[in-house]
Amino acid sequence: MILHQIDAVNNHSSHSRAVDFGKLLCEGFTPAIGIDLGIRDSCVGICWxxxxxxxxxxxxxxxxxxxxVAFTPIECLTADSAIDQAKTNPANTVDEVQRLIGRRFNDPEVQNLINRCYFKVIKGKYGLPKVVVEYKRKQKEYYAEEISSMHLVHLKKLAESHIGTTVKDAVITVPPYFNDSQRQATKVAAHLAGLDVLQIIDKPVAAAIAYGLHMKTSDVNVLVFDLDYVTFEVSLITTDEKGKLTVKATGGDTFFGGFDLVEIVVDHFVxxxxxxxxxxxxxxxxxxARYRLRDGILIAIEDLISDSETTISIDCLYNGIDFSTSITRDKFEYMSKSFFSKCIETLASFLRDAKINKTGVDDIVLVGGWTKLPKLQHLLQEFFNVNELFKSINSTEVVAHGAAIHAANLIREKSEKEKTLPTLSLPDVVPLSLGxxxxxxxxxxxxPRNTPIPSEKEQIYFTTFDNQTSIPFNVYQGERSRAKDNKWLGEFEVAVSPAPKGKSKITVAFSVDANGTLNCKVKELTTGLKKEFIINHDKEKLSHDVIKKMVKDAEKYKMEDQEYIKIMHVRNVLKEYIYNVRRKMKKIGSTNKTRLHAEEIERMETAIEAANEYVDGNQELADVDEYKKVQNQLEKLCVSVIAQLV
Structure with missing residues (x-):
């Protein structure tokens, strides 16, 4: 793997003096690590x-x-151990899982990965992607968050072994284009790995922190040029007089990187x-044969970073024939000119889209192992007409470097706040949410969970169909979004006045007394009638361990639960649309209907019925896009028909 070995030798940010973490821990040092969680490689740092x-x-x-992460009949392997068996066990070796995390199965990026990866990805519950592998001679299915957590466990253990104590707190970096779902999914993965996430920050922001750019007291435009083996990202960051770093624009190509350069050289030597x-x-x-040739070329490219010439030598490359050849840096750069051209063209396009002239860029920070190539550095200096680039910190470590500094600052702030807070005896709280x-x-x-007791809160609920005469309620305790995934405590039913859907409503008030007893008070708002219930959930009072497990499960299935909520929302929107269209048809009346062709009325009523059957028939729930597709088709038909009567 490019720059893997030489990073251990040539690193500006390392310190020759060994750190006595034992002494630091005795002095009250709280370890917090910075993790550059990369698509292909990760890096961990600690600021002491x-x-x-x-x-x-x-x-x-x-x-x-x-x-x-790789799976074998015996064990689960991570990192370099997983790489060692990748060639013989590709179907059970999972890489680039960050491309799956927080996305839906039908996302173009997910489909792109599926089309070129060796491991199997299927459409799981609620349209989320799941990785299918054979592990301990059984077929297993994992969400991307679970796979990522296995890798994070490995990184956590590396840190703990190095420091000599348990590590809980971390700052984790993600690509700047990650949306909220992807960031939340990263937090879930970290939680499953036993890490408390102090903050999720963008990779270019971490790189800027590493160089102290957050300490500047003037407005500065920083360009972060990030080129690794599988991705190419360009970001524009601004700093203000308060030291705030803001990502203003991002661009690049998430499916372009050093791999493409290696393939150019592979084709040449074939x-x-x-x-x-x-x-x-x-x-x-x-x-x-391709793997072996690629590995030989990677080593040669590493050599050409510092040397003007090197040799590629591979025994028995093909049909028992050895392959040996020399390559100069000039020859390598010449055969790779299309790759370098694309890098500069992508950069120029990014600046045009960001509406900033290259003269408006104050600093250029290099991130990613492939920015060590002398030719690329020369082209960047030429493009921006500058003599210096920010490259003194090893470009494969600079993101972890900045994340570690940020983690240390956050944990220091947290410790200072705790020192200034008065010591209070905390009241009893509701251990799990009630609803x-x-x-x-x-x-x-x-x-909600952790509400101090005694306490009382209420919610308003409406009828969900016309002339409904009662509303049944099942009471649950837990943290999952789907009710039946929580602990069932009891049930009650409330009579309501018959009326059109949504017109009758009631308030449900829950109160928990000092003894932990749950009381339910219900008021039917149309008649003013009240009713009271006691839900006795002390019979099976949950142990601390069970509560911890339920909270952990809620984190584990957070992405699944969030997707469930999204699906139920679009499903209910579709149901509401069907209801409103039916009411509209009734209001139109038989007189107005004569203005429409019988075929149009029949086609519309058939479509409404089909959509309703689709909603009722999908007890296991379709995914978000499928419900939206049904609604869009129905809307196109209904709007065009009803518009004739307006």
Missing amino acids: HQDKVEIIKNERGYRTTSSI KEFNRIHQMEMDITGNLK VDAHDGVFSVII
Whole structure:
């Protein structure tokens, strides 16, 4: 893997003096790590004194660790151990899982990965992608968050082994284009790994922090040029007089990187092999030969960063034939000119889209191992007409470096706040949220978890169909979004006045007394009638361990639960639209209907009925896009028909 070995030797941010963490821990040092959670490689750092950062090596002495998880009949492997068996076990080796995290199965990025990866990805519950592998001789299915958590566990253990104590707090970096779902999913993965996330920050922001750009007291435009093996990201960050770093624009190509450069060189040497030996080397059909040639080229590219010439030598590359050739830096740069051109063209396009002239860029920060290539650095200096680039910190470690500094600052602030807070005896609290399933399977929370007791809170609920005479309620305790995934406590039913849907309403008030007893008070707002229930949930009072497990499960299935809420929302929107269209048709009346063709009326009524059957028939729930598709088709038909009567 490019720059894997030389990173352990040549690193500006490392310190030759060993850190005595034992002494620091005795002095009250609280360890908080910074994690650069990369698509292909990750890096972990710890800031132990002001801006003194130490990058933590893995078991093999490398300063970056592969973000790969593999499954065998015996065990689950991570990092370099997973790489070792990737060639013989590709279907059970999962890489680039960050491309799946927080996305839906039908997301173009997910489909792109599926089309080129060796492991199997299926459409799981609520349209979320699941990875399918064979593990311990059984087929297993995992969400991306679970796979990512396995990798994070490995990184956490590396840090704990290095420091000599348990590590709980971390700052984790993500690409700047990550949306809220992807960031939340990253938090879920960290939680499953036993980490408390102090903050999720953008990779370019972390890189800027590493160089102290957050300390500047003037407005500055910083361009972060990030090129690694599988992605190319360009970001524009601004700093203000208060030191606030803001990502103003992002661009690049998430499916372009050093891999593309390696493939150019691979194709060149396949042709050279064929020319020398006068044969057709079928490199595409021989994965083992391609892997070996690619590995040899990666080592050669590493050499050419510092040397002007190197040799590629591979025993028995193809049909028992050895391959050996020399390559100069000039020749390498010449055969790779299309790659370098694309990098600069993408950069120029990004600046145009961001509406900033290259003369308006004050600083250029290099991130990613492939920015170490001398040719690329020269082209960037030429493009911006500058002599210096920010490259003194190892570009494969700079993001973890900045994340570690930020983690240390956050944990220091947290400790200072705790020192200034008065010591209070905390009152008893509600250990798990209390609420009801009113009608659609969603857990409606009335009293949230950790509410001090005694306490009382209420919610208003409406009827869900015409002339409804009662509303049944099931009471649950837990943290999951779907009611039935929580602990059922009891049920009650409330009579209501018959009326059109949504017109009759009631208030449900929950109160928990000092003894932990749950009281339910109900008021029918049309008649003013009141009713009271006591839900006795002390019979099976949950132990501390069970409560912890339920909270952990809620975190584990957070993405699934969020997707469930989204699906129920679009499903209910569709049901509401069907209801409103039916009412509209009734209001139109038989007189106005004569203005429409019988075929149009029949087509519309058939479509409404089909949509209603679709909603009622999908008890397991379709995904968000499928419900939206049904509604869009129905709207196109109904709007065009009803418009004729307006």
